[in-house]
Amino acid sequence: MSTQKNLWLLLSIFSLNLAIITLASDPDPVQDFCIPNPILASMIKTHHTFHTILPCKNSSEVITNDFIFSNMKTSGNFSETGLAVMPANPTNFPGLNTLGMSFARTDIEIGGINPPHFHPRATELIHVIQGKVYSGFVDSNNKVFARILEQGEVMVFPRGLVHFMMNVGDEVVTLFGSFNSQNPGLQKIPSAVFGSGIDEELLQKAFGIEF
Template sequence: MPKKGKKMYPKLAFFLSILSLHILTTSASDPDPVQDFCIPNTELGSTRTSRFNLETCKNPKEVSPEEFVFSGIKSPGNFSNTGLSAISVNPTVFPGLNTLGMSFVRADLKVGGINAPHFHPRATEIAYVVQGKVYSGFVDSTNKVFAKIIEQGEVMVFPRGLVHFQMNVGKSSATIFGSFNSQNPGTHRIPNVIFGSGINDELLEKAFGLTLEQISVMRRKIIFPQEQGNV
């Protein structure tokens, strides 16, 4: 009669193989491209090649250099009530990024303006200060804050999934260029998530020690259209 350990070994090996595959897939960022580029085919008359990332790609022979150039971040966008302007650049507005596993953003902060605490569930971010002086930082999973003032020419990295924030502490406007290792990093803004998502008032009252009136005030301060953009 075979020993129990030997009998179970194939099952253990199979389990470890599945576990390893799971770790690899969950720790990766966007899938690696299997071609040079994939400009989404939005014209029914174009010659179709193959589908990747749920997009039909244009025939490379029909692609022009202009499709790899984006001019939409030459100037700031509209500012929110927190003094932030954020222009997100992803494959939706810049098709040349499609399947390349990256996206970016231009963010401008008025004097005293803030980029409220938020996080990106699918991307690590590198923030480069184009001009100005910005108090910038993130909080790790032990609630330790890593923050300092960064100035023109300096960069800071925000690890994937960690809450981070920025505030213009200079005497003039600040401009930041952020780059993500995902074409769809996602953004969860903490004030919006807490007070603008429909979480039960009683739960918020118990969690934060706020009155229902204070919760209502916080809800009224959340203005979603003016807070769009990944930063």
């Protein structure tokens, strides 16, 4: 009887771990594809778009162009930090819906940066197409893994870890990044710390600075 109870306990623990692993990533698709129905999707859209709940349109209405994204031929608009990002996710690339992945083109002007940030729901893999970029991430022990990447090199940023980029060359950097989630999320450290409304006294004490 004791052996049987131990077996059930082990099975219960295994099932719980399996459930946790399953919940930790995008759900597996249950069909070949799910092109969002634009009318139904707009009806359920809220302030925050959750890309995993977009309803499908009838497969008879799906066309080849639903699986093609052509907006990465040129860069997006550059920000004050010299950064331009062109994302591809189910909101602008219907074919990605339910497939558990997304993509982005990033361009960084000379001297520009992609500030420290992280993606809470995805690991990111970047591929440098042009230029030289100082790139890296910080692990949970506050150890930095960083160096200059050149054309053709690839780097991975583990899920949830802070990472960053800076153009250290003499031409615009262009790179492409892929994510193992169709909604990886994005939290920029400067905005999260100084632009979110955290009490200034707390920040002064935390960073030892004065505003």
